[in-house]
Amino acid sequence: MEIKSQLNESLAQLKSLNICFSTIIQRQNETVIMLKDTINERLEINKYAIQVVCLMMTKSSDQQYEGIIQQISNIPIAERQSTIDKIFSTYTPLIDEFTSKIVAIFKTNAKIETIPEPTGVGAVYVPSGSTPPFQFFTKCSNTPFCIFGDFNAKHTDWGCEGNNGSGNQIVSWLELTGNEMIIPDKPTSRRSKSIIDFGLTHDATGWHTEVIEDGTSDHLPILLQSPLCIPLTAVFKKTNWKIFIFFLNTVYEYWLSLVSNYDEQFFFIQFSEFLASLWGRCSTYESARQYRPPWPPHLVALAREFIKDSVADTNLPTIVILATGGIIAGVSNMNEPSDSYDAGVLTVKELLKSVPNIGNIARIQTKQLTNIDSKDMTIEIWKKLVKNIHELLKQPSIDGIVVTHGTDTLEETSFFTQLIVNSDKPVVFTAAMRPSTALSADGPLNLFNAVVVAASQNSRGQGVLVVMNGKIFSAYDVTKTNTYCVDTFCSPEFGPLGRIENSQAHYQRSMRNTNSNVTSRRFDINTLSNLPRVKIVPSYAQPS
Structure with missing residues (x-):
């Protein structure tokens, strides 16, 4: 009845x-x-x-x-x-x-259609010094419920330094009813350094909380993950x-x-x-089928790590590596002498596999221009190289260029590039004296150091640079002195511009004033159809 x-x-x-x-x-x-x-x-x-x-x-x-x-x-x-x-x-x-x-x-709180039965969801604000609305809480406690809000309640049971009246009353109510708390992992109040924002529920199993250090309020936001599942027949209000x-x-x-x-x-x-x-007039109700289920906690943690890395990457400079071949991309036969090798075998992507930490220095982009022994370098390849450098440096998102090259014609190519490219952004050439498969290959470290120099703000305005064996040289005065030592490149008159130490470029002299003096002598590659051929005749006795 x-x-x-x-x-x-x-x-x-x-x-x-x-x-x-x-x-x-x-x-x-x-x-x-x-x-x-x-x-x-x-x-x-x-x-x-x-x-x-x-x-x-x-x-x-x-x-x-x-x-x-x-x-x-x-x-x-x-x-x-x-x-x-x-x-x-x-x-x-x-x-x-x-x-x-x-x-x-x-007269009660809202209900969300959840599996296996509906769950009441409510929000509350309890002013400081006031009594929590236990008559409302008790009305909800006979069915599944979740109530979140600012309770202004402190108690040592949830990590506060002391207790207040609201905290004592909530502890007594929880003991009386058998309900539980959804407690954040750290203080939610900036002023009192206490946990005063939390949730009350019939069962706290499966709930996860994270206090986010963000925002301008005196209360920190809390990210909640619930174990509730929404049936496919449910609807969401979309405004x-x-x-x-x-x-x-x-x-x-x-x-x-x-x-x-x-x-x-x-x-x-x-x-x-x-x-x-x-709000109601500007809203429609959409089927839950259009919404994906919440991620499990381990996927959320993985996504956060990925986002953190992505945000960190946005602060790194962007460096483009242009590969032309050379010994740095060479491969030797282990059964033959160490000076027997094939230059220009590995691609730039294969080279990067031997430099795993290079992503901590810069965001790397790559382009394979050619893959040859540098003794086979041609003027057409030079023109192709400097045109690519010119176009890349015009892009605001590009911060510098690294060119991998062979050592035989490295000084000629770098000097030619200096005469053409007109930009403050760093252009850095690097190479190797030993093939990539040698017992102590110098290519990976040279490539890493070249990216360090190209990513450094101190390298701006220094002109085209050459990085070999931990030293920084200017394309104006660098030269190769022998055919087998890893320290073969040097500047006999003036010495190196600087060196790389602890993954940082340190300069002891500058080329900025020198570069400004020769700016007027730079050539426009777009107007050069054929480069003039210059014959060089060494002086010798009785030429005729």
Whole structure:
């Protein structure tokens, strides 16, 4: 009999709500007619209102109704307020009636359709020194529930230095009811260094929390992961916030005029109800099938690490490695003498496999221009090289260039590049005296050091550079002195510009003034069709 009585009472409430809905629909139809007449007569923006309705139906982008906002803004405020007064004089009684019916039927928190049974979800704010609303908590505790908020409750049970009244009361309530807490992993209050924001639930199993050190509030945000599963039959409320903001911008002046005319509590209630109504009108309900299930904790942790690395990478300079071959990309036969090798065998991507930590210095891009022994270098390859360097250095996202090369013609190619390229960004040549498969190959370290120099701000304006054996040389005066030592490159007159120590480029002299003196003598590669051939005849006795 008791169940039948409750069902009859629920049916009566639903009938009352149905009548309320019918009245609202009827009154809303009348209001629509009034709005149409009012807009035509007083605001003269009927055509714009129709456009807005069409945009709401088609979910078009907000760019299409920016002009409508401008037209409404041009209407005098007095006319807008008069019209809005008429609108709200019609809607306010309906909102009051509807709200009172809803409140009478639903006096508890919201429910989310979860598996295996619905879960009540609520939020709470307990002012400092106040008693938590245990009557509300107790009403929820007979079914699955989760209540989150700022409780302003402190207790040593959840890591606070001391206890206060709210904390003691919550501990007693938990012991009495058998409910549990969802406790963050560290303090949530910037001021008190205490955990005062948390959750209450019937079962805390599977919940994970993380306090995020971000934001400007005195409370730190908390990231929550729940064990709740949403059935595929559930729906989510999806709001078009652009339309919401559009209408809010349209009527905000009206609400500003009410602030000084009504008491605080009345205004707060009316404005809250207006926002709730507007929110509902700007929202649709989407199937849960369109949303992916939450990630398990181990995938979330993995994603965070990836994002952290990606953010760190954005602070690194971008260096492009242009590969031309040479001994650095050479391979030797282990059964033959160490000076027997094939140059230009490995690709630039294969070279990078021997320098695993290079990604900590810069973001690397690569391009294989050619793969030859440098004794076979040609003017056409030179032109191709400097054109690629020129185009790359014009890109704002590129911070420097590294060129891998053979040692036989390294000094000629680097000097030619110096005469053509006109940029402050570093261009660094590097090579090797031993093939990549040698017992103590020098190529990987030379390549690593070249990227270090190209990524250094101190290398800007130094002109084209050559990095070999831990030293930095200028393309102007570098030369190869022998055919087998790893320290073969040097600057006999002036010595090296600097050296690489602890993955940093240190300069002891600068080429910046020297480069400015020869800027006027640089050539434009785009206007050079054929380079002039210069014959060099060494001096010798009795030439004829």
